[in-house]
Amino acid sequence: MMELDPAATFRQEAADLLDSLETVLLDLGQTPADRDLIDAAFRALHTIKGSGAMFGFDRVAAFTHDFETAFDLIRKGKIDANHDIVTVSLSARDYIRALIEAPDATDPIIGEAIVEELQRLIGRGDAKGAAGAAAPPAAAAGASLASGQGGWRITLAFEEQILRNGANPLALLDDLRELGPCTVLPDLARLPALADLDPESCLIGWTVTLAADCPREAIEDVFMFVRDEMRLAIAPLAEGVPDVRPGFTLDMAEAAAEPAAPRPEALSAETASHPLPGKAAPAPAGAELNRRAEDKGSTVRVQAERLDELMDRVGELVIAQARLSQLAHSGTDLAIKAIAEEIERLASGLRDSTMGVRMVPMGSLFGRFRRLVHDLSRDLGKPVDFVTVGEDTEMDKTMIERLADPLVHLIRNAIDHGIESREARASTSKSATGRIELSARYVGAQVLVTVQDDGAGLDTARIRAKAEEQGLVQPGATLSEQEIHQFLFHPGFSTARTISALSGRGVGMDVVKRTIEAMRGAIDLTTIPGHGSSVTLRLPLTLAIIDGLLIRVGEGRYIIPLSAVEECIELTAADEARSRGRSFLSVRGELVPFLRLRELFDAQGAADPHQKVIVTAIGGTRIGLVVDQIIGSHQTVIKSLSKLHADVTMFSGATILGDGTAALILDVAQLVSLGQGRADDRTPEAA
Incomplete structure (x- = not known):
């Protein structure tokens, strides 16, 4: 049986917690007074600190402690959450991730600088402590119930197997000591004779007298992730009657011997309504957070x-x-x-x-870009609202992974080039805050992912001038706006006047195009001068299995992705005569260029007398593919081509047919580009 690596388990759980923490901090930056967000940030930091200490990540625990303390002060109202604290907390989150993933390569000076900045921000807000300590009369009535006047008496005992599950009761007692002076008395009543003692069983209980006027919640937070494996009773010293929380049932005779034990009838009533299921494995570091999602359906973590x-x-x-x-x-x-x-x-x-x-779901991808927008907005001095739509739209995980880099480039361009400065927006009566919308939706068998901004739009004249300067187009050549905008995807093309850390080298949009085409997708680019631009990525749902159209060209059989097929028509003798060698076909009054696949593939033998034209479309551009025979639809399992075929651009993969032979899968995007190029070289006469 494969044994779990505790450190690997902690890293995975910590990664999830850090992702959640980033989301919480970004939300907190927009609504600093949200108590639920403050509590969520504190719980995440508390969990990372406690689990880090438990699994030997001492640097993580020590560094996180300062930020846990800061958010504890925010929870208590002694300081206010603000944009600066959120910003330094995001930097701390990045540093914690580095400490977990590559502790030896992490510079401690960076951590010290982050902590110093935090201390400076906290020091700025210390003056609020005295003012904030004076609670309004309405709140004062419940203050004595939320804090122990004169301290607390805490009685606790754990399940026997808690040591085997990885928890350390002594570390929890140390956490209690951080709340204030403690007197700890052990209860040895459950210990057996030495000959019967199991060193891996926890049979000791404790009674703790805490001389600190702290809130009850602070004590409960110490035991947040072991509450189901213990009995915890908390009572103000002035009352002497503990408050019983759900937990496992101890023998009543033993419970009665404990100081300030709960009344037997109260204990039995509580435990009867909260039975504790048996546990065979330790709860993960994020168990408390995961437990809240049980009502939404359980999940199992599986390696990709x-x-x-x-x-x-x-x-x-x-x-x-x-x-x-x-x-x-x-x-x-x-x-x-x-x-x-x-x-x-x-x-x-x-x-x-x-x-x-x-x-x-696309939401798992969209969430990554909130931090990107937050940082770029700060660095460029452009306030931006980031809106996401269609987070529930689903795609294959492989597509999600490949889509991340293109979207990073598109969002960077939208903020850097699209969104204007405050002054420029004010001069056009626009809101000072720009807007970027990232959306996803289904259209047939495709997913459309759109990045839209409300900036200045594309400067078509400037793009054309730059293209002429680089020799990409002859001066005076007739080009549509759409054709001019396509120069943005040319390698090395950039309209930026200066090279910066964000743009100017002309590689971003080229990367976008190559990545999307490798995913068998297409790009639509639209713009309205003065009102913004929109880039839409048209993508298949998956790269693993697709619906294809099986065709024959000569003796070879090929697959065309069905999502790219618009219609199939017959190439008649009249069509051949009208084209007059120019390879254009009139489809309901629209001229569509076509390619003869027999010529491209150098097929041997005579062509079939009744050839067919498959009209395909990618990104609004249509092209016909002339084939000998359309065999029918085919469920296509895609196999990648070897590195030896890297220069064969007309095929995106291969599949195995029912008779065991191989069939190549056509790359429609490459064929459309080839056909469009030939159409540009040979403009047809009017039909």
Whole structure:
């Protein structure tokens, strides 16, 4: 049986907590008075500190302690949350991640500078402590219930297996001591004879007298993540009657022997309504946060590599099922045909279920860019509202991973080039705060991801001038605005007047185009001068299995992604005559250039007498592909080409057909570019 690495478990749990912390801090920057957000930030920091100390990440625990203290002061109202504290806390979050992932490569000077900045900000707000300490009369009535006048008496005992689960009761007692002076008395009544003692069982209880006027919540927070594995009773010293919280049931005789123990009837009533299930494994560091999501359905963490392996196995099963179906239908045995149909149904269901498991909501990707917008807005001095729409739209996890870098470039460009300065926006009667909207939606078998800003829009004249300067177009050539805007995606093209850390080298949009085309997607770019620009990425749902159209060109068979196919028509002799060698086809009054795949692929033998034209479209550009035969639709499992075929741009992959032979998958985006280039070279005469 594979043993879990505690350090690896902590790193994974800490990564989730740090992601949640970043989201909470960004929200807190917009609503600094939100008590729920302040509490959430404190809990995340408290968990990271406690778990870090437990698993040996002492530098993490020591560094996090200062920020936990700061948010504790904010919770108590002694200082206010503000933009500066949120900003330094975001820097601290990044430093904590570095301490966890690469502690040896992390410069301690950076951590010291962050802590010094925090202390400076806290010191600025210390004057509020005296004023904030005076609670209004309405709140004063409940103050004695929230804090122990003269201190607290705390009685606690843990389940026997808590040591095996990784918790350290002595460390929890140390946390109590940080709240104030403590007197700790052990209860040894449950200890057996020495011969029967199990060193891994926790049989000692404690009674703690805490001489500190702290809130009850501060004590409860110490035991936040072990509450289900202990009995905790808290009472003000002035009352002497502990407040019983749900937990496991101790033997009543033992409980009665404890100082200030709860009344047996109260204890039995509480534990009867809160039974403790048996536990076989320790709760993760984020158990308290995860427990809140149980009502929404339980989840299981699975390594991404296992999902990839499962998808590969399902792909092989789909190929084998296709071969079985072809063999079954070529014979006359009805029983074999029935089995083949049943396996086809099961394979189809398994394929859909596996692809569903791999689907990830876009919100998991969109959340990453809030920090990007926050930092760029600060660095460039441009206030920006970042709005996301369609977070529930799902895509394959592989698509999500590849989409991150292109969106980073698009959002950077939108803020750097699109959104104007405060002064420029004021001169055009715009709001001082810019707006960037990141949205996702389904359109057929595609997902459309759009980055839209309300900036100045594209300067078409400047783009054209830069293109002429670089020799990309001849001066005076007739080009549409859409064609001019496409120069933005040319390698090395930039309209920036100066090179900065963000832009000016002309590589960002080139990266976007190459990445999106590698994902079999397309880019639509629109702009309205003075009102902003919009970049839409058209993407398939998945890169693993697609619906394809199986065609024949000469003796070879090929696959065209069905999502790119608009219609199929016959290339008649009249169409051939009208084109007059210019390779244009009139489709309902619109001229569509077409490519003869026989010529591109150097197919041998005579062409079929009734050739077909498959009209495809990518990003609003249409092109026809002339083929010999359309065989039909085909469930296509995509296999990547080897590195030896890296320069073969017309194909994006390959698949295995039912008879065991291979078929290449056409890269429609590359064919559209090729056809468009030929159309530019040979403009047709009016039909």
